[in-house]
Amino acid sequence: QQQVKQSPQSLIVQKGGISIINCAYENTAFDYFPWYQQFPGKGPALLIAIRPDVSEKKEGRFTISFNKSAKQFSLHIMDSQPGDSATYFCAANTGYSSASKIIFGSGTRLSIRP
C-alpha cells in the first residue's frame, strides 16, 4: 500500500518529442505528489509537484497529469531536449504536521537522442 509504481524503467525519445512517464499508487492518504530529476553523481532536485485537488499542473515544458479516481499520475515533457536526459523519480507523501516522509518510485532513465 505504501508503494509507488513507476514505468517505464528506461525511455529513449527523439529530440523535440514528448516524453511520458507514468506512476501509480494505492494509498489514498497520499496528498502530495512531487517529481524529482536526478543527474549522474548529483542529488535529486524537485522538478514539479501537484496536490490531488487539481488534475493538471504545467510549468514550462513539464506537465503533471493527475487522475485521482484511477490513482495514477504522469509526467509529460514537451519538446524534449538533450539536457533533459536524466533519471526521473515520481513520489508521493503525506506528512501533515510531521516530517515529510516521501515514498519514491523506482525511477525512469530518460535519454533524449539529438
Added chain:
Amino acid sequence: DGGITQSPKYLFRKEGQNVTLSCEQNLNHDAMYWYRQDPGQGLRLIYYSQIVNDFQKGDIAEGYSVSREKKESFPLTVTSAQKNPTAFYLCASSMMGNQPQHFGDGTRLSIL
C-alpha cells in the same frame, strides 16, 4: 547560498570499520533525512529526524546509526554491522508537513 552540504563525496570503508558521513544544512529546516540509493533503484529511507535530539528509523535502518545534536547537522554512521554498505547515500531536509525535500549531492561509499 542556502543548501545542503554532504561530505566527503567519496568514501572507502575497510572490513569491520565504522564510517561517518556528514550532512549540514543552512536552510533552517526542521526535518532531515538519510536515503540509500543503489544502482538502477529508487531511494530508500534509512533514518529521519524532525527535531534536535530525536530521530526515527526508516525502512532500512539496520546497520546504521544517526545523531541530531544540532538543527543544522545530521551525520550518518555506517557500522560494521551493515554487510552491504556499497551505495550512494543522500541527505535531505525539509520544512515540516507536506513540503518538498531538498537534497545534497551525495556520498558514494565503497568497500576496500
